[in-house]
Amino acid sequence: MRAYALMIGVAAATALAGCSGDGRLMNIRAGQTSPDEFAILPTRPLSMPADLAVLPTPTPGGANLTDPNPQGDAVAALGGNPGRLADQGIGAADQALVAHASRLGTDPSIRATLAAADLRWRERNARRPLEVLFNTTVYQRAYAPMALDQRAELLRWQRAGAVTPTSPRPQTR
Known part of the structure; x- marks a missing residue:
């Protein structure tokens, strides 16, 4: 009787362990089995406007006043102007690189x-x-067959004479 109760308990525990979640908040790509704390962003607090006659017009599909804006908040916290975050095109330093990369055309559905x-x-x-x-x-x-062996590549570059100051291993020549 005890063995029967033990088998029932093990079966119930196994069945219950299989119901541990659907993986939506898990960082499955990195093999992590704990919830991804960066998947949930807190919203801004609600506030009452000073004048209810001048409420902003709702825009379907647009941003909500309480939606998080991490990039704008970071720029404001560092003393910048979050209003200048709009896409300003390609920077002057990157224009030659983009021109060279797109010299044969680009595929919009890549x-x-x-x-x-x-x-x-x-x-x-x-x-x-x-x-x-x-x-x-x-x-x-x-993708394991296509993965780069980091240690072998590091040793190859070090043996070729490349200086790798941030390497965790000592220089070998």
């Missing part, structure tokens, strides 16, 4: 094209039935 190719690659190279069943990521395993 992100969608690459996302579709990436999905096909991952499905072909690392999809396993248990990963589909348990909704886990296969990103790291799918």
Whole structure:
């Protein structure tokens, strides 16, 4: 009877562990299993305007007054003008780089094209039935053959005479 109760307890605990969340607030790409604290941004406090006759006109799809604006808040905290954050085009220092990179033309749908190719690659190279069943990521395993061996590359550059002052390993020549 005790063994039967123990088996029931283990089965219940296993079933309950499988219900630990849907992964929406998890940082699944990095293999982290704890909630991603950066996925939730606090809203600004509500405030009553001085004059209700001059309320801003609502804009469908526009920003709300209580929506967070981390970049604007950071600029204001550092003494800058958050109103100047609008897209001002390409900076003077980057114009030559952008001109060279786009000399053969650009594809406006490149992100969608690459996302579709990436999905096909991952499905072909690392999809396993248990990963589909348990909704886990296969990103790291799918691209493992293409990953750069950081230590071997560091040693290769050091042996070639490149100075790597921020390297955690001593210089070897």
